[in-house]
Amino acid sequence: MKTSFTVNGSPFSIDLDPRVTLLDALRDHLNLTGSKKGCDHGQCGACTVLVDGRRINACLSLAVMHDGDEITTVEGLSEDGRSPLQSAFVRHDGMQCGYCTPGQLCSATAVFREIAEGWPSHVSETLDGPYALTREELAERMSGNICRCSCYPGINAAILETAEEDAGYAEAAE
Amino acid sequence: MTFDLKIDEPHPEHRADGLAQGVLEQDNDRPDGWLKVAGTATYAAEEQADDMLHGFLVRAPKIGAVSCPNVDDVRAMEGVRSVLRDPRMIRNAAQGTANEAPAQGVDRAAYVGQPVALVVAESFEQARHAAQALVVSVEEEDKPVQPDAVEPEKPEDKSTELGDLDRAMSEAAFTVDAVYTTPSMVSAAMEPHAATAHWDGETLTLRGSLQMLKFNRNELADSVGLDPKHVRVLAPYVGGGFGSKLGISADCVAAALAAMELKQPVRVVQHRRNVFEVNTRRSETRQHIRLAADTEGRLTGLGHEALVSNLPEEEFSEPVIQGSHFAYAASNRTLGMKVARIHRSAAGSVRAPGESVGVTAFEVAMDELAQAAGVDPVNLRLRNIPEKDPESGKPFSSHRLEAALRQGADAFGWSHRHAAPRQQREGEWWIGTGMAAAFRVNMVIEAEARISLTRDGATVMSDMTDIGTGSYAIFGQIAAELLGLPLDRIDAQLGDTRFPPGSGSGGSFGAASTGTAVWLAGMEIRKQIADRLGCSEAELTLKDGKATYANKRASLRDLLSDEPITGHGHVEPGEAAEKVRQATFGAHFAEVAVSDVTGEVCVRRMLGSFAAGRILNPRTATSQCHGGMTWGIGMALTEELTHDRRDGHAVNRDLAGYHLPVNADVPPLEVHFVEELDDWAGPMQAKGIGELGICGAGASILNAVYNACGARVRDMPATPDRVLAALPS
Ligand code: FES
């Protein structure tokens, strides 16, 4: 089936077996192997990408369902791989093996937006925001991204620091 | 030339302290971090080859004789290129350092989940579809799957009998006599085991997700019937291992066989549910612990007897009592192991085999003794530190448990604790604290590394892997320190059997073993530079690309010709292992809240204080400790691989059913390192840190649960139902 979507700003039009997941389309057909496959079942978050700015598990979604969508993967988070969030991950050692890292980065990017747009989480006290990116909110919102190396302290420090320091997220962190 | 070192003697010369560059022991970024955040670090399944085929493993649904009646129909399915049922396919992953093929064959399934076929097709989707269409019929055999269903083996060499424990128990002022159990657990690294195999008619090249390449190459060669010199294995980035990737895995052998048959590259990625079955699990354990103590809580007797299991033909048995041999003094000792041969999936090394579960159960028993004797748990440990190895009488190479306990207790604020349980409550939550000591044997494994120094900088080469442990960072630091170069002029190239054989990653020995080989290689280069300058190596100062001796000063660029200078280091374990008992020590502290209504346990904070010799990079070492401590949370509270009672199959074989700690489960973790230089650990005085953090971590949580609410849980994990059942009424 012919499917067209934009990935990291570039348009792609590919002919795909309808069984191909978005994750496999990215990894095997577009050679964007930054997104990882940890479980292929929506259980780990390693495959998290942004579709029209919202995070999804790319393994749980068929590529052909994304005709016309705008997809962002870890490769598209910054030009040089050194955005404030990416740099903070390196500084705080928010990774060991690095396999969950692309998913963590995409998820965190979406969390900033969810907070800014006032989306509640399981630990939010009210259903109508605004919300601050507290440690508790962050831990809850990032719990769909498993890190078996257990870099949660570094991951959280990197995200919170970015939320505080990067002007774009200032609102999120108040 | 090679600088060889056998570690026979202590190294009291602390050369690392006198070097000039000042990057060792510094808190440096891991250089591979930048590739990992950009998504450009390439793992085993990320190589793209145009004509690559995809393989999907098919598992046995029962134990017994296997046949595939519709194999011809499946071969005719769209895109299918082969249905491989090759007797060389392996039954389960090889054990660490096996160096030869594990049990092989596809005609008889020894456990549920054994791979019995590989379906190869042009696309992943076709392969998966065809694999699901393949009928696997099994003539069922009745095999024992419960550890208590068989008469266990009793390996003699693993037992100790000293004095008379029964008598010590009957004469003791205080005793503990209890049984503790831990369930099967799995490594569950985030990257599933995966392999991409190429065959050019002579050489097999395999990208795998593997920890110990020099062994893996031989295991693969032996499995498929090739001379190892025609096998090259690459694993530059590995998405976690934790023991599950020590030995060659089923995907690697199957991919290699398929590539050799079809003469095209073949990729095989284990499905997450295969990962839980085909690779070694941590055995369940049943541990009978006995403690006899005098009125002061000094141990007079100590018993630790454990039952574990494994498949027939597997040599490994979880060394549960490994830490108990040297942890505490007591003159009457009974330690022993039993191994039940049963048909669950193979058991093998998972992060800190032995002490992870053994120390954890033992440290809960110590807490019970502290409670019975009315002695503070920290003091109880302090009172029982042995002067020398309690069984062999050998001296310890270095023993910093006391410092770890005292510094940890201070930093945690232990003195504010309520000694009795059920003293602090916040709404429905009982609050409490607990502690445990940490013990882990330390070892060195033979390793080699090469450094090549050119005018532009240096390249470090070894087949050593970085499975998240920080090898790239640490080897860069060691080379930079010795050669007097800024870190950005060092390039570490790892994970390729074309490079000198390193130790591999496992057993916490990577940084100290292969790191020492890098150190020796650097020393050899220093010697050559010193010769050019006309001084001895020790008189030479190398810093920022400049060599200085007395009033002579030259830049490395000028000293070097177009020829690079190379150094080759080779380290081997020597008599040190015979002369002294060497280990790493630590202390864990935890604060928990336990719901009186649901039995839920929330860990509020954890602190670990660890002594592991010279800490080569505090940032990566801290991350390793975070990992171990978090695994302790999983072990204490959530992780359990459940086996079906009838056929032993792993019921919850995915990440939805097997509960790993997630972000919200992990509180702030504090890590402290105790100052230590262990002269017996080699020229860097550094020991392993990757596993110490898990040893006993779970016990600090379980002991905190007891302190909070009075529930003593001896069967791990302490799930809410177990906590509720153990709550005093
Ligand atoms: S790979 Fe998609 S959630 Fe695990």
Ligand code: FES
């Ligand atoms: S860094 Fe290894 S799983 Fe997160």
